[in-house]
Amino acid sequence: MEQQRVRISDIAEELGLSTATVSNVIHGKTAKISDETVKRVQALLEERQYIPSMAGILLAQNSSKIIGIFVNDHEKYEHHVLDDAFIASSLNCLSEEIEARGLFMMVKKAKNPEEIIQFASMWNMDGLVVIGFCYQDYMYLRNHMRIPFVVYDGFCDKTERIVDITIDNFDGGLQVGEMFKRNGHKNALCISDNIIGVDLERMEGFKKGFGAEHTEVMVVPMTKSERWEHYRKHLDDFRLVSAVFAVSDYYAIDFIHFINEQGISVPDDISVVGFDDIPMCEMITPTLTTVRQDGALRAKTAIEKLYELKENGDVGTTIRLPVQLIERASCRQYK
Numbered sequence: 001m002e003q004q005r006v007r008i009s010d011i012a013e014e015l016g017l018s019t020a021t022v023s024n025v026i027h028g029k030t031a032k033i034s035d036e037t038v039k040r041v042q043a044l045l046e047e048r049q050y051i052p053s054m055a056g057i058l059l060a061q062n063s064s065k066i067i068g069i070f071v072n073d074h075e076k077y078e079h080h081v082l083d084d085a086f087i088a089s090s091l092n093c094l095s096e097e098i099e100a101r102g103l104f105m106m107v108k109k110a111k112n113p114e115e116i117i118q119f120a121s122m123w124n125m126d127g128l129v130v131i132g133f134c135y136q137d138y139m140y141l142r143n144h145m146r147i148p149f150v151v152y153d154g155f156c157d158k159t160e161r162i163v164d165i166t167i168d169n170f171d172g173g174l175q176v177g178e179m180f181k182r183n184g185h186k187n188a189l190c191i192s193d194n195i196i197g198v199d200l201e202r203m204e205g206f207k208k209g210f211g212a213e214h215t216e217v218m219v220v221p222m223t224k225s226e227r228w229e230h231y232r233k234h235l236d237d238f239r240l241v242s243a244v245f246a247v248s249d250y251y252a253i254d255f256i257h258f259i260n261e262q263g264i265s266v267p268d269d270i271s272v273v274g275f276d277d278i279p280m281c282e283m284i285t286p287t288l289t290t291v292r293q294d295g296a297l298r299a300k301t302a303i304e305k306l307y308e309l310k311e312n313g314d315v316g317t318t319i320r321l322p323v324q325l326i327e328r329a330s331c332r333q334y335k
Contacts, residue, residue: 010048021033025038064104064123067127067306068119068125069091070110070129070131073109086249089295090131093296097300128147129149148306148309151164164319166320168322169323172293172325173201173202173206177209185242187215187216189243190207191245191255228258238270248274249277249280271332276293289329289331297321
C-alpha cells in the first residue's frame, strides 16, 4: 500500500506551529522566524520525507543556487561518458568550487541543446557549465535560453554573451613538439579522432614545435574495437616513427595498450605523449608524459565568470589558461 503523502498541516500539527510558519520555512521566508524553529521544521521535513522537500524550497526562490553541469553524451564515450577520466576529474574540480560557495551542483548527460534548455528551465538553475558540445550548440543555447552559461572544454569563434573557458591547446602541442625535437626524434605521428577545434589546435602547435614536414596525422575511429582494427591495418606505419603524440591521455593510454600487445615497447621502441594529465597517467607502466591543465583553476574561473555573466548579460570573452608539459617515463632520447 502506498504511503500517504505528508502535508504541511501534518508537520505544523506535530510541531505545534501554524501552517503559515511551516510554509514560510519551506519557501525560504525565514527573516521573522527564529533559527531554532527553522531547524526544527527542516529536520522534521527531512524525517517525514516531505514532498517536494529541498527541490520545492529551491524552485520557489528567485535564486535556486543550482549550477547545472551538462556533459555531451557523445558516441565516442560508448555510453560511459561520466566514467571518462577527464570528465570525472573536471566534475570533481567543479564540485569543490561550487560547494565551497554554498551552491548546489546538478550533473546531466545530454545529446543536444534542446535537452539542456528543458532540464535547466525545469530546475530554475542559476547558471550552467556546458562541456564538450559544438559551436552550433552554443549558439543555439545563447539564442534560445535566458539562463547564463559558460563553455568548458569547447571551441567558440564568437563569444557574445558567452564565456569560453579554454586552455592554451596550441602551446601544449608546441611544448610536446619541441621536446621530441630536443630528444632527437626525426619522425612523429599525431593521433586524433578529428581534425577540428581543440584537437586541431593541439596538432598545429605540435607541427610548429616539431616540424610539419616530419609529422604524420592519423585520424582514428572513435570506438575502441574499430580503432584497434585500424591500428592493426597500419601496424607497419608505427615502425616508421619513433614518437607519437595523442591529443588526449585516453588515446595515449589506449595506444600504449595496443602496441604492447604487438610486442612494441614504450619507450624503448617508441615514445608516447598524451594531453590532460588525468590521474591514470601516474598509474600505468610506463608513467605517461603529458600536458597538464589546471583543473582547479579552470573550475574557479568558470564559476566566477558565470556569476559575472549573470550580473551583466553582455559580458562575453574567451579565457585561455596556461598548460605545462609533465615529463615522465613514456619518453626517452632517440637513439
